[in-house]
Amino acid sequence: DIVLTQAPGTLSLSPGERATVSCRASQSISSRHLAWYQQKLGQAPRLLIYGASSRATGFPDRFSGSGSGTDFTLTISRLEPEDFAVYYCQHYDNSEVTFGGGTKVEFK
């Protein structure tokens, strides 16, 4: 089974700063099967990035995803107040879904 490890667990930043979240897979995976979600407090997760680098509807271009193989990255170029949330990576393969443990982006 593929394990997704996110780092760091918590990212303490200020508005305007750059956020970089890592998602590492225990073995090489297809980029097409890697997604990212944003979850704000008390809300359901919301699809943010799919296919490792395609932005979902409604998200501005300060959000970007990249990576291949075992290493994937979510970048928020300049944090806005509404971006402080928890971010999860997710993988699908062989009819099974795996989530990373999550990265909380919090106010410094």
Add this chain to the structure above:
Amino acid sequence: QVQLQESGPGLVKPSETLSLICSVSGASSSTHYWNWIRQPPGKGLEWIGFIHYTGNTRSHPSLYSRVSMSVDTSRNYVSLNVNSVTAADTAVYYCARWSEDQRAFDYWGQGTLVTVSS
């Protein structure tokens, strides 16, 4: 606009069965794969499984023996049963639609908290 709404008892006794319904509007339950995902309080997301109206279903290996899912296309809802529950099954339960194009969950319900306690 696609909307998903989970409903069911908020409190279930240990050893009993947790039963939830996900009502689908703005889409047909006879398309797409419908998933259940849960989140224990203060923790991360755990995929439970998926169901397709054709009967194709798959569950997480750790839950396989306790989980059953179904689709009622006439009433447009998806259901989840988890039997022999323990406190470890306490979580917010979400239903979510799988997008084959995006290979991701494109629509989620708001979630419903189920507490397992006597």
